[in-house]
Amino acid sequence: xxxxxxxxxxxxxxxxxxxxxxxxxxxxxxxxxxxxxxxxxxxxxxxxxxxxxxxxxxxxxxxxxxxxxxxxxxxxxxxxxxxxxxxxxxxxxxxxxxxxxxxxxxxxxxxxxxxxxxxxxxxxxxxxxxxxxxxxxxxxxxxxxxxxxxxxxxxxxxxxxx
Amino acid sequence: xxxxxxxxxxxxxxxxxxxxxxxxxxxxxxxxxxxxxxxxxxxxxxxxxxxxxxxxxxxxxxxxxxxxxxxxxxxxxxxxxxxxxxxxxxxxxxxxxxxxxxxxxxxxxxxxxxxxxxxxxxxxxxxxxxxxxxxxxxxxxxxxxxxxxxxxxxxxxxxxxxxxxxxxxxxxxxxxxxxxxxxxxxxxxxxxxxxxxxxxxxxxxxxxxxxxxxxxxxxxxxxxxxxxxxxxxxxxxxxxxxxxxxxxxxxxxxxxxxxxxxxxxxxxxxxxxxxxxxxxxxxxxxxxxxxxxxxxxxxxxx
Numbered sequence: 001x002x003x004x005x006x007x008x009x010x011x012x013x014x015x016x017x018x019x020x021x022x023x024x025x026x027x028x029x030x031x032x033x034x035x036x037x038x039x040x041x042x043x044x045x046x047x048x049x050x051x052x053x054x055x056x057x058x059x060x061x062x063x064x065x066x067x068x069x070x071x072x073x074x075x076x077x078x079x080x081x082x083x084x085x086x087x088x089x090x091x092x093x094x095x096x097x098x099x100x101x102x103x104x105x106x107x108x109x110x111x112x113x114x115x116x117x118x119x120x121x122x123x124x125x126x127x128x129x130x131x132x133x134x135x136x137x138x139x140x141x142x143x144x145x146x147x148x149x150x151x152x153x154x155x156x157x158x159x160x161x162x
Numbered sequence: 163x164x165x166x167x168x169x170x171x172x173x174x175x176x177x178x179x180x181x182x183x184x185x186x187x188x189x190x191x192x193x194x195x196x197x198x199x200x201x202x203x204x205x206x207x208x209x210x211x212x213x214x215x216x217x218x219x220x221x222x223x224x225x226x227x228x229x230x231x232x233x234x235x236x237x238x239x240x241x242x243x244x245x246x247x248x249x250x251x252x253x254x255x256x257x258x259x260x261x262x263x264x265x266x267x268x269x270x271x272x273x274x275x276x277x278x279x280x281x282x283x284x285x286x287x288x289x290x291x292x293x294x295x296x297x298x299x300x301x302x303x304x305x306x307x308x309x310x311x312x313x314x315x316x317x318x319x320x321x322x323x324x325x326x327x328x329x330x331x332x333x334x335x336x337x338x339x340x341x342x343x344x345x346x347x348x349x350x351x352x353x354x355x356x357x358x359x360x361x362x363x364x365x366x367x368x369x370x371x372x373x374x375x376x377x378x379x380x381x382x383x384x385x386x387x388x389x390x391x392x393x394x395x396x397x398x399x400x401x402x403x404x405x406x407x408x409x410x411x412x413x414x415x416x417x418x419x420x421x422x423x424x425x426x427x428x429x430x431x432x433x434x435x436x437x438x439x440x441x442x443x444x445x446x447x448x449x450x451x452x453x454x455x456x457x458x459x460x461x462x463x464x
Contacts, residue, residue, distance in 0.1 A: 037212050065207060093262065093291075095209035133208055134225035 008126035014115050017107030017123075024128040032132050039102030040095045046087055057089060058151065062143025065094030067101060071148055073113060073155040080114035084152055088144075096133065100141040103127070104148065113156050117149055167199050167256040167282070175287075177389035179430025183423070184287045184386070185258055187296055194218050200251045203290065204271040205262040214300035216260070216293060220249045220307060224267055224416070228274050236317060242278050243312040250307020253280070253315075260286035260293065264380040266420050273419040273436060277317045285423065288385040295383070322422070324409045324435040326443055329368065330450055334461035336407040338371035339400060341421045342441065346413070347373045349454035364445045366452040368411065369461045374400040376417040379424045392429055402431070411437040411444070 008025055010018035020039075027035050050056055050070060057068035067090040074083040086109045088101035108116055124141040170189040175181030185193075193199055194217060201219040203211045211221040222228065227245055230237050237245065251257060257275065261268035265285050275283045286293070294300065319325075329338070345351045349365030367373070378395055381387055387395070396402050408431055410418040415438025426434040437444075444450060453459030 033209055033212055037209055040209065092213070093210065094207055095213050096207045099209060132226060136225065137208060 008128065010126075012118070012120060013123075014107070014111050016111075017103075017119070020103055020107050021123075021126050021128075027128075029128075029132060032129060036099035036102075036129070036133075037095060039106060040098035041102075043088060043090070043098050043102040043105055046089045050087055050089070054089075057087075058147055060140065060143045060147055062140050065090065065097045067094065067097045067140075067144070069101070069144060069147060071151040071155065073152060076156050079156050079158075080112065080117075082113045082156055084111055084113055084116050085109055086148060096137060097140060100124075100138075100144060103141070104144055108148070113152050116152050117158075119145060119149070121145070167193065167196060174388060178428040179389075180427045183284050183427040185284050186287055187293050187298065190216065190258060190260075190286050190293070191298060198252075198254070199256045199258065200249070201286075202249070202251075202257055202259045202268075202271065203261055204259055204267045205290065206267050207262060210262055210290070212302065214302050215290075217299055217301045217303070218305055219260075220251075220305055222249065222259075222271050224270055224274075228271065236274055236277060239278070239314045239316045242317070243314045246280075246312035247309045248307075250305070250310060251312065252310045253313055256282040256284065258284045258286055260289045262290050264291075264377065264384040264420070265289040266376070266417060269423045270416040270419040273322065273422055276322055277319065278315050279318060288383055291384050322426070322435055324411075324437040326437075326439050326447065326450070328435070329409060329411075329437055329444070332407075333369055333451075336409060337402050337405040338368055339396075339402065339408060339410045339418075339421065339425075340367045340371040340373050341376035341410055341412045341418050342367075342373075343375055344373060344456065346441070347371075348456045349452075364452055366445070366454040367441075367458075368444055369451050369453045370458050371411075372400045372402075372458055373456070374421070376412065376420045379421065386424065386428060389428065392424060396425060396429060405431065407433045407435075409435045409437050411440040413441045414438065415440045 008021050010021050024032055024035060057070045060067045060069060067088060069088045072085040076082050086105050088105060090098045090101055123145060124138040129138060169182040170185040172186050175184045194201060201216055202222050203215050203219045204222045204224060205211060208223050228236055259268040259272050268285055268289060272283045272285060340347050347367045351365060374395060379387055379392060402408060408425055410421045412418040415436055418436050422434055422436040425431045451462045
């Protein structure tokens with residue numbers, strides 16, 4: 001599909017995330033839910049150490065369905081250059097929420113702290129889903145992103161947790 | 163109801179005021195595919211239908227298909243006719259709605275369909291989780307319905323829908339039932355536990371409203387409680403008695419659609435309306451009174 005004036009902005013996103021944004025924009029509206037479902041299906045299971053310790057996960061009450069997330073930072077001492085891993089837990093009966101988590105996982109897992117902290121807050125609005133999913137539901141994804149960014153800041157010592 | 167699709171003879175349903183409004187999963191398994199019957203799935207989660215649904219069922223989404231985001235209202239007669247046509251539903255068809263979360267959103271769809279006077283709309287008792295839990299057939303194959311000639315019918319907001327002035331001007335004169343969680347009712351919080359904050363400035367309830375959280379009408383498996391159990395809850399405990407007029411509300415009007423269905427069709431209250439503006443409206447409007455705490459409270463003098 002040719003680039004149009006309506007193509008969402010991607011030049012301030014890491015490659016993996018920019019690809020997802022472009023994929024959604026280039027997928028016909030009727031098929032976008034299918035794409036979201038594929039991302040929901042591909043969301044990896046929670047590692048066992050967290051499955052056994054749900055208290056280590058942070059709830060995301062902005063989502064309509066229960067979801068929990070946790071970030072891990074490799075080499076926090078290198079600050080912005082440390083590598084971030086994301087883990088999510090969301091039930092199969094909440095596929096939309098799983099799909100949002102899947103986008104963030106595929107787009108951001110393994111990125112540096114600097115990249116993650118630089119993700120713009122309007123990311124959910126760039127996914128060409130406002131009409132098929134509704135803005136209210138997309139707020140759940142904003143909630144996940146802001147919690148990921150806050151956790152990463154805390155872990156590399158940029159802000160202090162309460 | 164005057165359609166050719168028979169009612170479900172399940173004995174439990176015969177105890178309700180209008181038990182023909184419910185069908186069982188058995189009944190759906192037997193009748194799916196009958197000409198004149200359309201099965202509709204309506205969920206909170208916009209993607210759940212895509213993960214698998216009852217064979218032949220079409221999807222209706224409350225956010226993206228029943229609402230008009232520009233007017234902050236439901237779709238109009240033309241919008242509804244276009245939606246029904248796209249789903250392959252004719253005016254005289256029997257519609258059976260089912261969905262997630264004890265049919266919460268299915269009841270909302272049923273209520274909206276009723277605003278347009280679609281005559282025969284029923285719920286599948288127990289909803290999606292019961293069907294799934296029974297190991298019944300599900301498919302990801304989407305039906306490709308033939309468009310229909312659904313007539314343009316004006317939405318009738320006068321009978322089963324209440325607006326803020328209706329509630330404000332009749333405080334103390336009719337029964338109000340608040341179906342939110344106890345914490346929302348008392349004012350401790352303005353949204354459901356574990357749900358997003360949805361922007362009400364004040365916490366509490368409408369003066370005089372009785373509290374009866376919507377989910378109490380459902381059993382563990384999502385089916386409706388028996389007629390006797392529902393009477394004990396609403397007629398006795400919530401004190402609706404033989405009220406002539408009842409208005410139910412929640413936060414945005416969806417949970418109260420479930421209670422509306424219970425009061426109107428299962429218990430047979432004659433005049434039940436859903437105040438869909440609900441707490442997101444009442445809680446924010448300048449100059450309307452509220453009450454905090456767990457008691458209904460006094461209706462202020464006018």
